[in-house]
Amino acid sequence: LAKTTQPISMDSYEGQEVNITCSHNNIATNDYITWYQQFPSQGPRFIIQGYKTKVTNEVASLFIPADRKSSTLSLPRVSLSDTAVYYCLVGGGGTDKLIFGTGTRLQVFP
């Protein structure tokens, strides 16, 4: 299973764009890259998933370079409510269990 490495914490201010990069050097050919968001006392919530290039939804964008050894979650114009822990996961193939790392704790200041 591919291991992921991401910064432990990041700080930002309201209205700024936040980019969180995750390294996954051992990603397998059939692995997808998925990001989750977790607020205190809640279960993680799916944000975005991609395989290669760029994916965008109403919440975030996900940039994946050609070698797929890293990925960047981009949150446009963050607000205070985006303060949470963000997890990058790599896996796929149906029966793979998803391994969560320690995540990135994003703190947004007014």
Added chain:
Amino acid sequence: NAGVMQNPRHLVRRRGQEARLRCSPMKGHSHVYWYRQLPEEGLKFMVYLQKENIIDESGMPKERFSAEFPKEGPSILRIQQVVRGDSAAYFCASSPPDATNEKLFFGSGTQLSVL
């Protein structure tokens, strides 16, 4: 369409008692995963089940912990003879049977406190 339902939300047990945590997956989902989370830490995988089968229990402690997902009814995570170190948030997640890429839907968790 209701999400993943976990109950109880909070569970208090004394050392030596049994804890039963329930998880009802989303409608149509047949894969269930259990994770444990200690304060200020990430989620630790425990077990992955499909209906009536344990697929991967590599994250389960060898003793006192068991999980099931019967043909009918919710998935149950059972902890016998609880100890203080079992105090944690336990999250259940589910995914549909034909998932070719893992996208999990999580419940709100059960916070277990062992006195």
